[in-house]
Amino acid sequence: MFNILKKSKYNFSRAGEVITNHGKFQTPVFMPPATKAAVKALSPQDLQEIGIEIILVNALHLHLRPTEELINSFGGIHNYMGWPKTILSDSGGFQGWSFSQKRYSAKLGVLSKVTDKGIEFISPYDGSKHFIDAEKAIEIQFKIGSDIIMAFDDCSPNLDNKNYVKLSLERTKKWALKSLKRFQELKKMAPENNTLIFGIVQGGSFLDLRLEALNFITSLPFDGLALGGETIGYDMPRTLEILDALRSSIPYDKPLYTMGLGASPYDIIEVIKRGVDMFDCVSPARLARHGALYNGRLVIGDNSSGSDISFESEYRKGLLKISNSCFAADKFPIDHECNCYTCQNFSRAYLHHLYLIKEPLYFRLATWHNLYFITQLLHRLRENI
RNA sequence: GUGGCUAUGGUGUAGUGGCAGCACGAGAGUCUGUGGAACUCUUAGCGAGGGUUCGAAUCCCUCUAGCCACC
Numbered sequence: 295m296f297n298i299l300k301k302s303k304y305n306f307s308r309a310g311e312v313i314t315n316h317g318k319f320q321t322p323v324f325m326p327p328a329t330k331a332a333v334k335a336l337s338p339q340d341l342q343e344i345g346i347e348i349i350l351v352n353a354l355h356l357h358l359r360p361t362e363e364l365i366n367s368f369g370g371i372h373n374y375m376g377w378p379k380t381i382l383s384d385s386g387g388f389q390g391w392s393f394s395q396k397r398y399s400a401k402l403g404v405l406s407k408v409t410d411k412g413i414e415f416i417s418p419y420d421g422s423k424h425f426i427d428a429e430k431a432i433e434i435q436f437k438i439g440s441d442i443i444m445a446f447d448d449c450s451p452n453l454d455n456k457n458y459v460k461l462s463l464e465r466t467k468k469w470a471l472k473s474l475k476r477f478q479e480l481k482k483m484a485p486e487n488n489t490l491i492f493g494i495v496q497g498g499s500f501l502d503l504r505l506e507a508l509n510f511i512t513s514l515p516f517d518g519l520a521l522g523g524e525t526i527g528y529d530m531p532r533t534l535e536i537l538d539a540l541r542s543s544i545p546y547d548k549p550l551y552t553m554g555l556g557a558s559p560y561d562i563i564e565v566i567k568r569g570v571d572m573f574d575c576v577s578p579a580r581l582a583r584h585g586a587l588y589n590g591r592l593v594i595g596d597n598s599s600g601s602d603i604s605f606e607s608e609y610r611k612g613l614l615k616i617s618n619s620c621f622a623a624d625k626f627p628i629d630h631e632c633n634c635y636t637c638q639n640f641s642r643a644y645l646h647h648l649y650l651i652k653e654p655l656y657f658r659l660a661t662w663h664n665l666y667f668i669t670q671l672l673h674r675l676r677e678n679i
Numbered sequence: 680g681u682g683g684c685u686a687u688g689g690u691g692u693a694g695u696g697g698c699a700g701c702a703c704g705a706g707a708g709u710c711u712g713u714g715g716a717a718c719u720c721u722u723a724g725c726g727a728g729g730g731u732u733c734g735a736a737u738c739c740c741u742c743u744a745g746c747c748a749c750c
């Protein structure tokens with residue numbers, strides 16, 4: 295299921311492939327979120343032309359609407375949404391945190407509440423109440439026919455409150471055991487099924503808690519390992535410290551996934567150097583929709599250190615803001631070196647115009663570019679491992 | 680030609696003698712296991728000239744421009 299094909303002499307990066315129920319994908323890989331069974335603005339055909347090999351859906355969102363039963367009645371999520379390649383599903387643990395930041399109404403309060411037993415959710419669609427525990431989260435993911443299932447976890451916020459993070463970690467550990475148990479029961483009933491399950495390491499920004507979490511999760515027979523929590527990706531310096539601190543204890547033979555990381559080429563390069571194989575992030579697509587388009591290039595040094603791969607751009611954070619008035623008559627493509635459909639056919643001026651009039655075509659062309667840009671970046675990085 | 684009405688940021692407007700506000704627009708920014716959302720910051724105005732007054736977008740006069748009616 296996970297084959298390492300090539301490894302760097304200079305750092306922890308490696309190129310590999312993961313084999314799933316729906317073919318294989320090359321690592322390191324960026325997985326665009328299709329949370330509600332759609333990558334916003336793009337069709338499955340678009341995604342395949344871009345070179346996407348794996349996407350991510352969300353168990354909680356799909357449970358609320360259209361429900362796992364409905365998806366199951368279509369023969370599973372692949373048939374339902376017309377995507378033939380690999381699908382990884384998130385368990386809904388993240389929404390235990392993210393929904394707690396959103397209020398439904400003054401009377402019903404916030405959309406989620408975490409307890410030791412599981413997570414209580416209020417549907418943002420109709421205010422109805424739902425409860426999800428580890429068993430339920432795994433059942434939903436199995437029912438929709440996910441290729442890679444994520445354990446149910448309690449996503450820790452990026453806070454200094456160590457007591458809380460410790461408590462939260464205990465939940466994640468307990469839920470990891472329950473997730474795995476339910477997964478094994480369900481898999482026993484479908485012997486030819488090659489569905490994989492990944493465990494999630496929490497521990498917030500605390501290195502000792504992270505190490506404890508890692509040791510616990512790696513003691514269990516998960517197929518892959520994920521680092522989760524608000525800190526990962528959001529606080530990049532701390533994310534890198536965590537990866538460095540865990541490095542010697544991370545098993546080499548399992549894919550490593552940093553959840554929610556991938557907003558910037560700079561971030562991606564740094565975590566790949568530290569051995570990360572998989573990541574997902576809403577940012578490339580959301581930034582595109584909000585007018586921020588990737589521009590820049592990899593700079594690959596030719597000395598022997600191997601660590602001098604970097605990214606450079608004339609724009610801050612490698613993001614060109616297409617709304618900026620300086621692009622109103624700009625005849626160039628978003629990025630001169632990009633071979634994507636958008637850059638091959640459309641000018642910055644036209645995209646600027648489409649953005650200002652909120653034309654749906656803008657969302658497609660912009661999202662296409664950003665996902666292609668990240669995917670190409672990974673191709674280049676893989677070649678240079 | 681005569682009479683009347685009107686004139687406030689780019690646009691639309693509030694302000695009847697006492698700190699010129701609001702909305703949209705424009706300019707820029709935030710966004711990380713989805714928020715096509717939301718928010719933050721910035722910008723920019725009393726048609727022109729004169730008078731009254733401690734003080735004028737506001738009252739008076741002239742001019743200019745627009746609209747309406749009449750000849």
